[in-house]
Amino acid sequence: MxxxxxxxxxxxxxxxxxxxxxxxxxxxxxxxxxxxxxxxxxxSPITYYRQVLALCDLPAECGVDHPNVYDMFPKDVVARAREYRKDIGPSGTGAYTHSQGILAFRQHIAEYIQNRDGYKSYPGNIFLTNGASTAINMVLQGLLASNNDAVMIPIPQYPIYSALISKLGGRQVGYELDEDLNWAVSREELESKLETAKSNGLDVRALAMINPGNPSGNVMTHCDIQTLTEFCDTHGIVLLADEVYQTNVYAENSEFVSAKKVALDCNLKNLQLVSFHSTSKGLIGECGRRGGYMELHHIDPYVQSQLYKLASAELCSGVVGQLMTSLMVKPPKKEDASYKLFxxxxxxxxxxxxxxxxxxxxxxxxxxxxxxxxxxxxxxxxxxxxxxxxxxxxxxxxxxxxxxxxxxxxxxxxxxxxxxxxxxxxxxxxxxxxxxxxxxxxxxxxxxxxxxxxxxxxxxx
Ligand SMILES: Cc1ncc(COP(=O)(O)O)c(C=O)c1O
The missing domain is CATH 3.90.1150.10 (Aspartate Aminotransferase, domain 1)
Known part of the structure; x- marks a missing residue:
């Protein structure tokens, strides 16, 4: 074996x-x-999400078109489920979808990213995936060509990185987060680890960052992220930004800033970046739905086409996870009947x-x-x-x-x-x-x- x-x-x-x-x-x-x-x-699950999911799954006559539907579901829930049913098409939630996920959902994600960062995002660069884990696996699979290919990972790290790198036959190069500096990393540490890796004959292909941190629990500042984006930009290393905890920020003076925003704020024209998000975390916590996405930024179109091929070989991500992801990025609006409870x-x-x-x-x-x-x-x-x-x-x-x-x-x-x-x-x-x-x-x-x-x-x- x-x-x-x-x-x-x-x-x-x-x-x-x-x-x-x-x-x-x-x-x-x-x-x-x-x-x-x-x-x-x-x-507990959040009611709104489950209501919309239920109405997407139920046959129309038992759900959205049932004469008593408004006795059981708020008006905006029914309207949202109807929209989704149109987006999914007549085959419903039980059919394979486009390999990157349903286009309308990718449009919702692109809008979310655009509103969050203030920079353009394109549905064509988004892949809906079975949680962030699948996306990370896909990208690492695309990156690691030989057993001299390495990925820089934070120490401490979420062990999916070390696990997948070793499963795919690649090498890991740890860069240490400094506990005394609230788990930040210095440019010196990154350069020194890269130098050592090179002198050991390794070819560093990518660097993973996790913000907010798992297990470290820190929230990176714009400046912390800049250290990483500039380092990757300088050395032609693909940055993998694991941002699955982006809504889990509790400290008064901290805020989540995405790696993409920092890269664009700093006008880093060469940085190749893949960012991950998930419906497993945040306040949703629907780990079992297996929803998530990755956004590719400045990735060569040929490489992107190979990732598309990989996604196609897996057919598509689960439709319920895709729905969950759209719901995550497009919650009810203030004026909606569901909003108060939500x-x-x-x-x-x-x-x-x-x-x-x-x-x-x-x-x-x-x-x-x-x-x-x-x-x-x-x-x-x-x-x-x-x-x-x-x-x-x-x-x-x-x-x-x-x-x-x-x-x-x-x-x-x-x-x-x-x-x-x-x-x-x-x-x-x-x-x-x-x-x-x-x-x-x-x-x-x-x-x-x-x-x-x-x-x-x-x-x-
Ligand atoms: C940092 C980080 N990335 C990715 C994942 C994977 O999440 P999922 O595949 O459920 O989206 C986790 C799960 O705990 C995580 O902590």
Missing amino acids: SQSLRRMQYAVRGEVVMKADQLAAQGKEILYTNIGNPHQVGQ KQENDNIYNGLKERAEKLVHGLNQIPGITCVPAEGAMYAFPTVQVTPKAIEAAKEQGTTPDNLYALSLLEMTGICVVPASGFGQKKGRVGFRTTFLHPETLKAIDLFAKHHEQFTKDYS
Whole structure:
């Protein structure tokens, strides 16, 4: 079988999670904080989206054309579903679509991007995909031609990058985000890692950035992004901008700025950029719908045609995911009957995330031996934990990492399931974990984190 597949690792569903599932099967109560999967941990779907989706799927006579439809659905929901049914065409939601996705939906996305950035966006450059994951896979597949081809990835990173690069037989070159500088990266760090890669005979094809950060939780400033866009522009490296958390910004002084906007603000004429977005995150959290898109910017038309061929070989992305993506970028308007409830539901989710992000980080920082940079965005806190030399020794003896040992001990003692930080990559010598703040019970976990840390330190002192 494929040795690249055997080498591939994906910590978010790795050893600690498997152990948690085992314990859960034995009846232990587990607080899953290992994965950004909001509905799995109790987040409710937003009514408007589900209503429109239902009316798109139902036969017309049971839905949009039913005589009592207005008793069950707000007027604007019915109108939107009718529009979508026209966009999809008479074959309905059960037929394959254009390989890049339904044109009208790509037009909605282009309008959204244009309003967000103030620069033109073209539906022809947009591909609807089964979540961002598929888009990332497609682009990496297009980029990696030999096992000397490399992709620069942030350390720490969301492990889909390391996993797919190794699956596709490419090489990863980590560039370190500086925890002391709110997880920013310097131009010096980028240049130095590129130099080393070149001297090792690697050909760096692309660089991935994640903003807002997973697992780091930082929201990049215009200036942080400029460092990356200019670096890629100078060296002819394709920039992969993972912006799936673009609406998950909680810190008062932070705002999301897209890599495309920065590139165009700075007039970078050569930068080749692919940006990703998803319906799995934000306040929607519909991970199971598998909706998302990528926008290609300044990508050579021949390369684009090859990506189109790849998309065609997969036929098309799921139609429900395509619908979800259009809904994400085209929510109800203020004057619509649905708006009040829509806003209320969105505000509830947002306020809950913001409150838990702040309180969780604050709580973690109160625990002697744990420090955590504020989670300005995304869905995660990524604390550093201090462990004793004995714990490091014990991990070595057991052939594991100190943070794996720590996470397993946390799980066994408290039932909290986190991901060891080594699964994302981290500075040598650092020990930590990633936890989400999605779960409504997140704040109750703070006490348990404290008790466990004290016990773990005692056990290995
Ligand atoms: C940074 C980042 N990119 C991409 C994805 C993939 O999301 P999806 O494929 O569900 O759109 C995730 C999921 O957690 C993520 O955190």
